[in-house]
Amino acid sequence: MWLFVLFFVAICLYTYVPLWRWKNRPPGPFVFPMMGSLPSLGRADSMALEFPYRAMHRLSKQFGPIMSMALGQDMWVVLTGLEEIKAFTMMDETVARPNLKSLYEIYSFDKPLGVIFPDGPLWKEQRKFMTRTLREFGLGKQTMEDHIQEEIKFSIQYLKRQATQDGNRVVPMQDFFNLPCLNVIWRLVCGRRFDYEDQRLAQLIEHMETFTMEQAIGPIAGISFLKYIPPFRQIYHKIKAQMDIFKGFLRQFVQDEKASLPSDFDRGYIDSFLRAQAKGRVSGDYFTDEQLIIFVQDFFTGGSGTMSKTLAYAFLYMINHPDAQTRARKEIESVLGDRDEVTLEDRPSLPFVEAIVMEVQRLSSVLPIAPPRIPTKDIWIGNHLIKKGTQVQINLYSLHRNETHWTDPEDFKPERFLDDHGQLKSHDEWLQPFGYGKRKCLGETVAKLTVLLFLANFLATFRFSRIPETAPLSVDPVGGLTIGPQKFSAQVEIIKKT
Numbered sequence: 001m002w003l004f005v006l007f008f009v010a011i012c013l014y015t016y017v018p019l020w021r022w023k024n025r026p027p028g029p030f031v032f033p034m035m036g037s038l039p040s041l042g043r044a045d046s047m048a049l050e051f052p053y054r055a056m057h058r059l060s061k062q063f064g065p066i067m068s069m070a071l072g073q074d075m076w077v078v079l080t081g082l083e084e085i086k087a088f089t090m091m092d093e094t095v096a097r098p099n100l101k102s103l104y105e106i107y108s109f110d111k112p113l114g115v116i117f118p119d120g121p122l123w124k125e126q127r128k129f130m131t132r133t134l135r136e137f138g139l140g141k142q143t144m145e146d147h148i149q150e151e152i153k154f155s156i157q158y159l160k161r162q163a164t165q166d167g168n169r170v171v172p173m174q175d176f177f178n179l180p181c182l183n184v185i186w187r188l189v190c191g192r193r194f195d196y197e198d199q200r201l202a203q204l205i206e207h208m209e210t211f212t213m214e215q216a217i218g219p220i221a222g223i224s225f226l227k228y229i230p231p232f233r234q235i236y237h238k239i240k241a242q243m244d245i246f247k248g249f250l251r252q253f254v255q256d257e258k259a260s261l262p263s264d265f266d267r268g269y270i271d272s273f274l275r276a277q278a279k280g281r282v283s284g285d286y287f288t289d290e291q292l293i294i295f296v297q298d299f300f301t302g303g304s305g306t307m308s309k310t311l312a313y314a315f316l317y318m319i320n321h322p323d324a325q326t327r328a329r330k331e332i333e334s335v336l337g338d339r340d341e342v343t344l345e346d347r348p349s350l351p352f353v354e355a356i357v358m359e360v361q362r363l364s365s366v367l368p369i370a371p372p373r374i375p376t377k378d379i380w381i382g383n384h385l386i387k388k389g390t391q392v393q394i395n396l397y398s399l400h401r402n403e404t405h406w407t408d409p410e411d412f413k414p415e416r417f418l419d420d421h422g423q424l425k426s427h428d429e430w431l432q433p434f435g436y437g438k439r440k441c442l443g444e445t446v447a448k449l450t451v452l453l454f455l456a457n458f459l460a461t462f463r464f465s466r467i468p469e470t471a472p473l474s475v476d477p478v479g480g481l482t483i484g485p486q487k488f489s490a491q492v493e494i495i496k497k498t
């Protein structure tokens with residue numbers, strides 16, 4: 001009995017002494033010994049484990065745009081307001097990541113490599129290298145657009161085959177854009193694409209989605225002891241096995257690219273990296289094979305799934321909102337005239353299509369929480385102190401569902417981004433699907449271009465509708481780090497034969 005009381009007192013002291021010492025701590029739900037704030041999260045949202053960002057968003061209505069809470073024994077600060085997120089993400093002291101040991105075991109040879117997870121000089125230099133190399137590869141320039149257009153043509157033919165193969169025109173859509181989007185990334189990486197029938201492509205996506213779409217990956221990454229406890233233990237080993245195969249594939253691919261490196265031009269990102277490695281350019285330490293493998297893996301996990309899930313959601317909303325689909329098609333047809341293909345040049349004449357993309361990005365929030373950060377010294381956001389070393393979550397979903405800023409935030413209303421003349425309003429700062437500040441997404445340009453061109457060209461070629469006598473499609477998401485729509489099918493009518 002006394003032992004139990006002693007244990008209880010020790011646990012309480014361990015939990016509450018740091019909290020008493022933390023003056024000006026952001027407000028937040030009650031912290032229980034061992035369990036932290038989990039009971040409050042559970043009360044705010046009965047599906048808090050599946051949708052932690054939604055539970056945090058609901059709690060923020062009670063506690064405000066900057067909250068503190070405990071997950072297990074660790075204290076976290078959660079940012080949900082625009083001013084707080086802006087202030088935090090613009091500081092040099094807030095670009096560091098926490099030590100997500102279990103995640104690095106799964107993802108990157110036991111240490112933070114690539115560009116998404118490291119910090120310090122490695123991150124700084126590799127982010128600079130990635131930014132420069134992507135620019136050289138024509139992000140926003142013609143070459144990039146040509147690659148995307150070519151992929152659009154292949155995928156339009158692919159959808160035509162699927163829509164006509166058994167006569168009923170019904171096509172499962174939730175994963176349709178996985179292959180084309182992986183190819184957009186693959187082009188950036190090595191200048192080539194896979195055939196859609198190539199089994200390696202499907203396998204790569206399967207390995208990757210075991211990681212990005214696993215609900216438990218957040219808790220496993222954030223709470224290090226979970227990997228020893230069932231059912232997280234099994235999940236940890238399953239994801240690790242899949243990611244080991246993925247990395248094995250990339251390792252072999254990098255070796256093959258090294259062996260066939262052209263002397264006078266770069267086929268893609270890998271070649272640029274290998275050339276920097278060979279020259280010992282910049283700081284040679286960071287240009288290792290392992291760094292390259294995880295760099296390429298970052299392209300896929302950060303870029304491919306996020307674009308394909310955004311596109312899947314775009315078509316889901318088009319099916320649920322046939323009036324918006326018709327209006328978008330009219331706009332596209334008036335721009336196209338006799339031409340076949342919507343291009344980047346048409347963008348200024350497609351305000352409604354662009355507004356649809358923005359509204360889909362707002363509602364889908366495919367990366368609802370940015371990867372976590374830790375301040376490297378005590379920082380102040382308004383009157384609140386975030387202590388050095390506290391884990392910080394940036395809840396982008398909350399920005400997108402803020403009830404004070406957005407009218408009817410749960411509703412699909414692309415018009416909210418248009419002015420009285422039907423033109424796009426200037427940028428709305430509350431829409432931040434790519435994050436904000438010093439670690440903002442590096443693929444924003446390619447992602448925006450890909451989503452817009454796919455959507456416009458597909459709407460010009462096909463009409464998408466709900467299968468007769470079925471209910472409106474659910475917009476509820478599935479997934480983990482990245483989220484996407486549940487399984488859904490569309491009736492696909494070909495309206496342009498060429």
Ligand code: HEM
Nearest residue numbers: 116302303306307367370433434435439440441442443447
């Ligand atoms: C619709 C598509 C996309 C969305 C919604 C998205 C969203 C995001 C978000 C929210 C972050 C975290 C920002 C932060 O930590 O504050 C991020 C980081 C990143 N994204 Fe994207 N992304 C998309 C597409 C892409 C693409 C296509 C690429 C690659 C070509 C890419 C590469 C990256 C990289 C490398 C980072 C890490 C940046 C860093 O930590 O310094 N993303 N992205």
